[in-house]
Amino acid sequence: MKASVGGYARAVDLRHALDLLAQGDGMARVLAGGQSLVAAMNMRLSSGDLLVDINHIAALKGVTREGDRLRIGALTRHAEVATDTLIAQHAPLLRKATDLIAHAAIRNRGTIGGALAHADPAAEFPACVLALDAMVHVDGPDGARDIPAADFFTGVFETMLREGEILTALSLPVAEEGEGQVIHELARRIGDYALAGLCVVRRKAGHRIVCISVGTHPELATAAMDKLDAGDVAGAVAALRDALDPPSDTQASAAYRRHLAGVLLERAIADLNGESA
């Protein structure tokens, strides 16, 4: 199908972008990497959109270390996440996730900010940033605000972003000495959305587990985390399966996804133990 676009404007800076969004009368859409939005427009799942192109806003780009936190601009492409040395050092989970995200052409355009704002429950980055306990930074007509990842995701394709706001960056604590970060998933083909997946972060304060493709939005698997903190892997697997209520679709049933999540947790733990040993 041919996309039915309402209009297009290229923002020169963040203020300009916010102004354009404000003029959109509800039809304005932020165009970043376009890897979900453009596909949706080409299937006419969305039409009449007034596209606000933020790709040229310098303030949304770049990865910097700010004290004990790492700040990642919203326009950082998946391919940049894969190769950035600061990310590899301080948030290796994000680098590992890029091995699992789609294909090279998509990683070259897709942005981490776009992935978070889109909040696809099958996407890797939303789960990763929650596992890493990141902060999501947004700016809008009422000023800038910071939203903890734990609050940011609220449902399928739903977040705390308000009308007219732009996700500008995320920041996260740099990995502590000996911190373990792993991501495991199973997809039918390389680059497909996972049947199920999970991220596990092991910190001195305890484990953080977030699943992919098994719920409406990223959530901490607290029961399994408690078991894991107590050294009970089998208990963690059972608690994780118990807590999950995954969807059934043409790729796999809920029962399979629940089973798979447990297998992946066992493998993630083995992976973590291998790494930190």
Added chain:
Amino acid sequence: MNSPFGNPNRPNSYIGKTVPRPNAKRLVQGRGQYVDDMVLPRMVHVVFVRCPHAHAKITGIDATGALAVKGVLRVFTGADIAAVCTPWVGTLAHLKGLKSPPEHAIATDRACWVGEPVAAVVATSRAAAEDGAALVDVDYETLAEVTDMMTALDQATPVLHPEMGDNLAFQRRHDEGDVDAVFAAAHTVVEAHFQTGRHTGVTLEPRSILVDWNPGEGQMIAWHATQAPHMIQVVLAQHLDLPESRVRVVCGDVGGSYGIKVHIYPDEIATAAIAKIMARPVKFIADRLESFTTDIHARDHEIWGRIAVDKDGKILAFDIDDWTAIGAYSVYPRTSAIEGNQVVNLCGGPYDFKDYRAKTTVVFQNKTPTSQYRAVGHPIAVTVTEGLVDMAAAKLGLDPVEIRRRNLFADDAYPVVSPAKLRFEGLSHHASLDKLIALMDYDALRADQADAKSRGVVRGIGIASFIELTNPSPFMYGIGGARISAQDGCTVRMDPDGSIVAASSVTEQGQGTEAMLSQIVAEGVGVLPSEVRIITGDTQSTPYGGGTWASRGAGIGGEAALQAARALRGAILEVAGAMLQCAPDTLDIRDGAVVDKADGADRMPLGELGRIVYFRGDTLPKGLPRELVQTRHYTPADYPFAFTNGVQASYVEVDTDTGAVKLLNHWCVEDCGRVINPQLVDEQIRGGIVQGLGAALFEELHYDAEGQLLNGSMADYLVPMAGEMPDMIIAHIETPTLESDLGAKGAGEAGTAGAAAAVMNAINDALRPLGGEVTAMPFTPERVLRGLGKLTD
């Protein structure tokens, strides 16, 4: 009888060598000319409004909103199209009992599947037509739908087409020998239930057609991505009330077909009807989403199979009960009964046994119509046959290779007639199996499997022998009354500069037909392949013929090209003899020059002969024939089909915790007779294997109980991709058909025919020690886990 092509040092030895494809450079440079690349003056675009229900009465269509859209010119309903286009019926006389109701290009009063066209919107751009289509207001009254195959014939199930009496489209039986008695007395009997997933072809280039009707000339031209231009010509003429001679079908570059583009599609015929009504060029390009609900589907089968063997593993009998559901109409004009028919013809095909019973039951349902897709019926028959053979071997404690050695037709058994009454001229099952075993180093692979097992890694080896139907004679369609040619022709001419032009009725779909033809013509005439230009895909400028399907291009079109090229060579040498004052049979043509046959001494370049013939014919003896254009045709006559054979092997690793299957390696040895271009044949086999691996692990169209397609996009319908594909090692045995000089049989189906069965057997070889088994394709991680009994809820 074959010509000798074995000596690689013979002059002009292009047949049997990898010769570069003449069209490859152009295509790689992006200079292909596909239908969608064409823009004509006054051209408009058509988009179809499609039924969102599986079964519904159309109670009203309001086009007011659509007609108000800027750029929208006309909106057509089924009745508008029916006024200029007659409906068709997808039956063939030799498929006894096959029934199907008349089908209209656009549904008139009732739509029978999600995606059936109910209106057409014509606009100055595709985007405007889509805007309009979204505003066509169709009132539907939904009707009870038939979606489940196995209950389609139940008393309680509504009859989809009341005038047909029931939902049975076709049934065909084989009953050879006394199957019940053999099974009752057999040492060992194994039975199993198999399923193959409904899937579709997913061509890179979607279905495309551009039709212009010129009332001044009284001629219709259709630029069409098709495999069978002459068949389309016939159909357009017949249903739009035009003389065949006034319909020209042009088929330029085509981006893959796989059988998808050999059928009559309602939207494509409607496009032609609209062109006739509006008297201007109309373009229809199926988009990726509508392709999933409107391209033909295939392979939706459930099969109950039994095999009886004696204590030594000798196969005594097969008993097959095949079911398939074909959608609401049998597809025109090749029908939707061929697939089931092929299944019951091909089961047990490689094996020497006596008693055979098989039945296929073909039912109607409210889903997208199914029809012929690459390797029609073969993968299903091979899966059932090879699955049962492996299960019998396991039950007897026999190695899968050994049971095949004991049962495959002996290589010196030919000609022979199979229990399903197939006539085999010459096959090489044992030689192929021996070559495969050597190629894969079977014993070493078994050792690797055992070594992996000791490390807790579960691997399996699967073998699948198969036969493949190629070079179809008029017994495939012509006998049933369809005007689908089994004959093909080639016209070869020499131009004044000594270069050659060959026009053939077989078509190029991206698979390399033009390369194959150029090297045959080059060898036949005696010129370099680069001196041969090929014309295909134009009903007005090529000889009449069948086109490209059922692996017939090389075997039939190639033979016609060889004969035409040799005739031209003879005509050239007759002129050369007169010019050089010697007997033509003392001369030869090599590398574009006339030479002495005895010692190869140069006598005259073809360009000089061309100069004399075309510009100084006055210097030649009066009455000397100088026909530097020759045409020959070829139709297979000795056998209804040229069967080929082959065997594939798969090595897989199964993750028994997740059910994921990893393809480690794949091998295929096949015998397509004369190999004309080794690289093209190998890549045909590889491409075919990839589609077979898609069937084994990935491809399946899911419908819900209401007949809604649940996964009609590239995100949800998983085609095989490079990342999952194993290395494929290909080798050949050559048993040329003796029916033609060329000796070529087809190679297009072989890869697809056996790949899925080899994978199934490999997975089951891996699962068997764990007590698991899978027989429902595709083998998703979940199905494998359930096959292992690790997931029960």
